[in-house]
Amino acid sequence: MLALVANPYLIVPIQLLDGLAASAFGVLSPLIVVDLTRDTGYYTTALGLVGLAIGGSATLSTTAAGLVADTLGAGPAFLSSEASGYARLCSFVRSYRKPGPSGDHMPPRPPKP
Numbered sequence: 001m002l003a004l005v006a007n008p009y010l011i012v013p014i015q016l017l018d019g020l021a022a023s024a025f026g027v028l029s030p031l032i033v034v035d036l037t038r039d040t041g042y043y044t045t046a047l048g049l050v051g052l053a054i055g056g057s058a059t060l061s062t063t064a065a066g067l068v069a070d071t072l073g074a075g076p077a078f079l080s081s082e083a084s085g086y087a088r089l090c091s092f093v094r095s096y097r098k099p100g101p102s103g104d105h106m107p108p109r110p111p112k113p
Contacts, residue, residue, distance in 0.1 A: 029047075029050055029054075030047060032096075033046045033047045033050055057088075061081060061084060061085075064080070064081075064084070065077045065078075065080065065081045068080050
C-alpha cells in the first residue's frame with residue numbers, strides 16, 4: 001500500500017493496519033503450530049522452526065527489495081515485496097490441511113516406554 005500512497009498523512013493509518021496484521025500473525029502462528037503438533041511433543045521445535053523461517057524470509061526479502069530499489073526504484077521494490085508476500089500466502093493456503101474434528105491430522109505416536 002505504501003507504494004501507491006503519496007500523502008504523508010495516509011502513512012500513519014497504513015502503518016496502524018500493518019501493526020494490527022502483525023499482532024494477528026503473532027497470535028495466530030502459535031495457535032496454528034499447537035494445532036499441527038498436538039500430542040506429538042514437538043511444539044517448541046516447530047515454533048522455533050516457524051520463527052527461523054520468518055526471520056530468514058525477512059532477511060531475504062529485505063535484501064531483495066534493496067536490490068530492486070537500487071535498480072528500478074522504490075515503487076517497484078514495494079510492489080515486488082507485496083507480490084512475494086501474496087505468492088507465499090497463496091502457497092500456504094494451498095498446502096495447509098485443516099485437521100478434522102477427531103484430531104486425525106497426525107499419525108498416532110507409539111506409546112512412551
